[in-house]
Every structure is written in structure tokens, then in C-alpha cells.
Amino acid sequence: MAVTAKGQGSIDLCVERLCQEGCGRVTEYINMLQAGEAPPQLEHLTPAEVQVVLDELVSVMAAYEGSCKS
Secondary structure, eight states: OOOOHHHHHHHHHHHHHHHTTOHHHHHHHHHHHHTTOOOGGGTTSOHHHHHHHHHHHHHHHHTTTTOOOO
């Protein structure tokens, strides 16, 4: 199922808010999501939208190449 424009806005906002918590916390969120657990901040999203959040978080963290210090 495709993500709607409204859904993409919610996704972008969630990703931004999660990233504001620092890369260490984002790594924890990625691990949770990969284990099938969604943090409370994502409860309002559909499963497809949660997957997009996970994909975007993984993409953001790839820029750090393992050098996360927060």
C-alpha cells in the first residue's frame, strides 16, 4: 500500500522528532523497529508508514557510518 501525502507528512515529522533525540537513541529505535516493536511515538502510523520511518532512520544513520557519539 502506498503512503499518502498526509501520511508522508506524519512520517517526516516522526523522523524529525526521533532524530532530535540523538543518534544513540535513533539506533535504539531502529533496533526496536527491526524487532517488530514500535515506540509510542509511532502508534498513530500504519504498518506501511512505520516501515518507511524505519527505512528513513536507517538511511539517516548510514551518514554517520558508525561514528555516532550521542
